[in-house]
Amino acid sequence: MRCLPGLLAAMLATAAAGEDLLADLRAEVEAITATATLKPAEATKGDGGPAYRHVTVKLAGDEATYGLLYKSFLPPNEHRNRTELNDFASGLGMNLPSAFGWYSNGFVDVVLKDAKQSCAIGDRCGQVALVRDSGKVIAADCTWRLANGTVRLRFLLLANRPELFLSVTARADDPAARLEVVLRCYPGGFTSPFDRRVHTSGRELVHQGEAVADHAVAPVAEPWLILADHYPGLTMRPMGPCTVAVDPTGIEAAGVTIRGNYGVEPHYRTKAGVLAALLALREFPPTTWQNARDEVAATFADGLAAAGAALAGVGE
Numbered sequence: 001m002r003c004l005p006g007l008l009a010a011m012l013a014t015a016a017a018g019e020d021l022l023a024d025l026r027a028e029v030e031a032i033t034a035t036a037t038l039k040p041a042e043a044t045k046g047d048g049g050p051a052y053r054h055v056t057v058k059l060a061g062d063e064a065t066y067g068l069l070y071k072s073f074l075p076p077n078e079h080r081n082r083t084e085l086n087d088f089a090s091g092l093g094m095n096l097p098s099a100f101g102w103y104s105n106g107f108v109d110v111v112l113k114d115a116k117q118s119c120a121i122g123d124r125c126g127q128v129a130l131v132r133d134s135g136k137v138i139a140a141d142c143t144w145r146l147a148n149g150t151v152r153l154r155f156l157l158l159a160n161r162p163e164l165f166l167s168v169t170a171r172a173d174d175p176a177a178r179l180e181v182v183l184r185c186y187p188g189g190f191t192s193p194f195d196r197r198v199h200t201s202g203r204e205l206v207h208q209g210e211a212v213a214d215h216a217v218a219p220v221a222e223p224w225l226i227l228a229d230h231y232p233g234l235t236m237r238p239m240g241p242c243t244v245a246v247d248p249t250g251i252e253a254a255g256v257t258i259r260g261n262y263g264v265e266p267h268y269r270t271k272a273g274v275l276a277a278l279l280a281l282r283e284f285p286p287t288t289w290q291n292a293r294d295e296v297a298a299t300f301a302d303g304l305a306a307a308g309a310a311l312a313g314v315g316e
Helices: 004-031 078-085 289-314
Strands: 034-044 051-060 065-073 092-096 108-113 118-120 127-132 137-146 149-158 164-172 178-183 196-199 204-206 212-217 224-229 242-246 251-259 263-270 276-283
Touching: 034 127, 034 137, 034 149, 051 127, 051 137, 051 149, 065 078, 065 137, 065 149, 108 149, 108 164, 137 289, 149 289, 164 178, 164 289, 178 276, 196 251, 196 263, 196 289, 204 212, 204 251, 224 263, 224 289, 242 289, 263 276, 276 289
Parallel strands: none
Antiparallel strands: 034 051, 051 065, 065 092, 108 118, 108 178, 127 137, 137 149, 149 164, 164 276, 178 263, 196 204, 196 224, 212 251, 224 242, 242 276, 251 263
16 A cells, blocks of 8 residues: 555645646647738729729638738729629628638628618728737728718637627717628539528528528527538538627617528618627538537627627727
8 A cells, every 4th residue: 555645745746747737728828819910902903994992801810710801992983892893792801711601702791771871881992900910819990981970890800719700880970870781601602503501590591592582580599690502412612601690789680681592691780779780700611511500509609708808808
């Protein structure tokens, strides 16, 4: 039998080793940081065409990397953005993790709506700037001065989380104004045939062939959506499902539109006088929609809570 002093020494050594391991793990966590880069440029479209702004932003963390691409004609040609530059989208696109999924010509559009008019960010030239370029939390802002107020999209990445968080806020001339946020996605890429479907916590929302399928979504009961393609063919998809989760606070209505079994557009509308919305976006590598669903269902609430706390720390 081991003597008591020897046993005590072994126990102390084991405890010390455990403390060292915990210290090493803490050090590894502390060492995890994210970085953001921004590259602005101006160019002309075609031979002597209008000048346009071209800005790329890269947000890189330990769990994920996202790339944003913004394009807009400079004034006074902003009204030509959708028809001549951005494929009828907003011009604020995503090109990482892939050039598929969340649309690279415009994956998010925002409308500031009041009793007199509706103004969209895609029809004006915006400004892009880094808010925080390194650390546990990094952020980039895109801002637009519209005819009825100012809209800001703040993209936030937490170094140890896989989501890209999007905070949409506005200052409006009309105190009863509201926000409409419309996303655009092509889950599974652009190679046909397709079988686009959306999964909520309790339902499967199906396309209607070449027609437009509009589905209402309950923001509180169905706070996350899995955007997927179910086609079982042999064509290898370049990426997996895309997902979005929303903080339902202040959201009056939500839905998803599947256009001709091709583009998938989740959309959210705030209550009158509420000019803020918080969303979490992801684009999965090739995997099943079930895997994406299980992961998002288990993690979205913690992610949105962490993003809310991080936003408060970043400040204005």
